Amino acid sequence: MKTTYREAIRAAIRDAMQRDERVFLMGEDVGRYGGGFAVSLGLLEEFGPRRIRDTPLSEAGFVGAGIGAALGGMRPIVEIMTVNFSLLALDQIVNNAATLLHMSGGQFNVPIVIRMTTGGGRQLAAQHSHSLEGWIAHIPGLRVLAPATLEDARGMLWTALEDPDPVLIFEHGSLYNVAGELADDAGAVDTDTAAVRRAGADVSLITYGGTLPTVLEAAEALANDDIDAEVLDLRTLRPLDDDAIVATVEKTHRAVVIDEGWRSGGISAELSARITENAFFDLDAPVARVCSEEVPVPYAKHLERAALPSVERIVAAAREAVGARG
Amino acid sequence: MTEDETAQAIAADPEHVRGLLRQMLRVRRLEEECVELYSASKIRGFLHVYIGEEAVAAGVMSVLAADDAVVATYREHGHALLRGVPATAIMAEMYGHAEGCCRGRGGSMHLFDAGTRFYGGNAIVAGGLPLAVGLALADKMAGRHRVTVCFFGEGAVAEGEFHESLNLAALWDLPVLFCCENNLYAMGTALERSESQTDIALKAAVYEVSAWAVDGMDVLAVEEAARRAVDAVRGGGGPHFLELRTYRFRAHSMFDPERYREKAEVERWMKRDPIVLLRSALEASGALSSDQWEALEQEVAAEVRDAVAFAEAGTLEPVEELTRFVYSERSPR
Numbered sequence: 001m002k003t004t005y006r007e008a009i010r011a012a013i014r015d016a017m018q019r020d021e022r023v024f025l026m027g028e029d030v031g032r033y034g035g036g037f038a039v040s041l042g043l044l045e046e047f048g049p050r051r052i053r054d055t056p057l058s059e060a061g062f063v064g065a066g067i068g069a070a071l072g073g074m075r076p077i078v079e080i081m082t083v084n085f086s087l088l089a090l091d092q093i094v095n096n097a098a099t100l101l102h103m104s105g106g107q108f109n110v111p112i113v114i115r116m117t118t119g120g121g122r123q124l125a126a127q128h129s130h131s132l133e134g135w136i137a138h139i140p141g142l143r144v145l146a147p148a149t150l151e152d153a154r155g156m157l158w159t160a161l162e163d164p165d166p167v168l169i170f171e172h173g174s175l176y177n178v179a180g181e182l183a184d185d186a187g188a189v190d191t192d193t194a195a196v197r198r199a200g201a202d203v204s205l206i207t208y209g210g211t212l213p214t215v216l217e218a219a220e221a222l223a224n225d226d227i228d229a230e231v232l233d234l235r236t237l238r239p240l241d242d243d244a245i246v247a248t249v250e251k252t253h254r255a256v257v258i259d260e261g262w263r264s265g266g267i268s269a270e271l272s273a274r275i276t277e278n279a280f281f282d283l284d285a286p287v288a289r290v291c292s293e294e295v296p297v298p299y300a301k302h303l304e305r306a307a308l309p310s311v312e313r314i315v316a317a318a319r320e321a322v323g324a325r326g
Numbered sequence: 327m328t329e330d331e332t333a334q335a336i337a338a339d340p341e342h343v344r345g346l347l348r349q350m351l352r353v354r355r356l357e358e359e360c361v362e363l364y365s366a367s368k369i370r371g372f373l374h375v376y377i378g379e380e381a382v383a384a385g386v387m388s389v390l391a392a393d394d395a396v397v398a399t400y401r402e403h404g405h406a407l408l409r410g411v412p413a414t415a416i417m418a419e420m421y422g423h424a425e426g427c428c429r430g431r432g433g434s435m436h437l438f439d440a441g442t443r444f445y446g447g448n449a450i451v452a453g454g455l456p457l458a459v460g461l462a463l464a465d466k467m468a469g470r471h472r473v474t475v476c477f478f479g480e481g482a483v484a485e486g487e488f489h490e491s492l493n494l495a496a497l498w499d500l501p502v503l504f505c506c507e508n509n510l511y512a513m514g515t516a517l518e519r520s521e522s523q524t525d526i527a528l529k530a531a532v533y534e535v536s537a538w539a540v541d542g543m544d545v546l547a548v549e550e551a552a553r554r555a556v557d558a559v560r561g562g563g564g565p566h567f568l569e570l571r572t573y574r575f576r577a578h579s580m581f582d583p584e585r586y587r588e589k590a591e592v593e594r595w596m597k598r599d600p601i602v603l604l605r606s607a608l609e610a611s612g613a614l615s616s617d618q619w620e621a622l623e624q625e626v627a628a629e630v631r632d633a634v635a636f637a638e639a640g641t642l643e644p645v646e647e648l649t650r651f652v653y654s655e656r657s658p659r
Contacts, residue, residue: 061456061490068460071445074467095450096457104438105429106651140652164654
């Protein structure tokens with residue numbers, strides 16, 4: 001069937017609500033407004049205000065309440081409108097959700113799912129364009145997912161809800177309108193493995209989430225130059241699929257990491273370090289990185305475009321990696 | 327409570343009132359032992375004792391049902407003990423031993439116990455309030471008539487999470503009892519130096535939460551207020567709020583030279599020691615003989631002694647277990 005990323009997530013929420021009475025959705029404007037990004041449009045009419053719960057603008061309060069409800073036996077889906085606002089809830093995410101199981105010696109797990117929009121590219125300027133999923137992936141106790149395809153938008157939520165521990169799902173804002181074909185029986189997908197989205201032999205382009213379409217476009221541009229790029233979609237940022245990362249590097253011997261987050265201390269640094277640790281002797285070139293420029297994301301279109309990873313920068317980095325071929 | 331009211335309560339059920347005295351004494355003696363053990367380096371990390379504030383936990387816990395939930399702070403040894411967590415497991419936890427209630431993962435500030443629905447032990451001021459709101463939300467959505475009690479200090483009132491939580495609880499009419507232990511100091515910052523409005527019950531009332539202040543040094547007054555509030559919450563009356571006016575006799579933690587308050591003030595409050603007050607009232611009513619007091623002291627001393635012996639005999643969790651409990655070990659539901 002024809003669908004969009006937005007509709008696929010909505011279908012996943014609807015499916016979860018139908019399958020498990022303990023599941024409910026809460027967040028700012030998820031009900032009457034239909035969701036800040038229209039993901040939950042229509043669900044209030046379908047499931048009622050008890051299970052589609054509008055919240056005040058109290059990120060720490062309702063994320064913490066979601067954690068408490070999870071402790072109390074529910075399976076909450078908490079929507080934070082954007083990653084930028086999630087900073088107001090970091091105490092609850094980092095100090096409670098991530099720690100309670102360990103601090104309690106294994107007594108209290110927290111089966112919460114927190115969804116939020118992430119990323120830039122829509123001229124929303126510095127306070128609405130953060131890509132902080134790599135930051136969150138720093139925290140033990142959490143699982144961090146970044147669905148980039150319709151299949152993952154449809155399938156990751158149920159798997160996350162079945163996880164006994166906290167799962168954060170980062171949905172890139174530029175993906176919601178992506179349309180395509182999805183199997184009628186599409187359902188839950190695994191959240192443990194990375195996926196090769198394009199097989200290739202010359203260089204590995206390693207990315208996730210909202211940058212995947214840009215990277216696939218870059219791979220096509222490289223193909224015109226007879227450079228055969230493999231594209232690895234990480235899908236899950238914590239825990240990382242080390243086997244898949246090593247496998248692609250063993251195959252192509254060159255790696256370019258593309259991440260919309262900043263370079264310094266970001267997940268791209270982690271990926272580069274892991275490749276160095278686990279596949280150093282397979283490398284024929286230094287690991288390259290294409291990240292956002294280290295500025296708060298600006299409003300003006302040309303400046304924003306220059307700040308974020310682009311096809312041109314990815315192609316240039318891949319060419320340089322391949323040019324280093326001994 | 328007035329002397330007359332106290333005498334009446336004692337006359338009505340002397341056994342019960344002696345039980346409250348016993349509960350406060352259990353906390354007092356356990357905490358005194360903790361201070362000793364800290365000085366002897368048996369307990370490390372931060373240690374915050376509840377000495378002086380025992381009437382609050384004793385009065386509130388007395389009226390809870392077994393399936394109610396409790397969320398507390400980092401000054402929570404007394405809450406854990408009176409909620410029913412064994413002194414042995416509490417002490418072993420502070421020793422960092424595998425036999426502790428959290429297998430040595432939490433320590434003094436993070437006591438948890440699933441069996442008594444004791445949800446910590448939260449060392450971020452106000453961090454527990456949203457959890458309590460969520461626990462109550464789960465009960466309400468599931469149609470259960472349970473109460474979640476959330477303890478926090480008056481310092482939490484300055485945090486955004488306090489205001490967000492009170493608003494949510496009232497907006498959604500949730501079965502939570504908020505218990506603000508107002509001991510007048512957030513670490514070293516006096517209430518009047520941190521709040522423009524120092525009437526805390528009034529702040530709660532602004533959110534349409536039924537709220538009133540209680541003498542937190544009078545265990546009978548605390549119990550009476552808690553019973554009224556818990557009954558109302560359980561009966562569907564929505565969130566309630568008690569401001570329990572109390573005082574911490576000891577330093578904030580073991581690292582506190584107490585430069586911020588006068589000795590005379592501490593001495594003045596110590597004249598209202600909740601244990602001394604209740605013991606005197608019981609004796610004045612002829613409901614506590616010196617033999618009974620002595621027996622009580624001995625019983626409590628034995629409990630503390632057993633707890634220390636249990637902790638001393640405890641074992642260290644093998645380092646190979648370090649990375650357990652970061653993620654759940656059981657398969658998904």
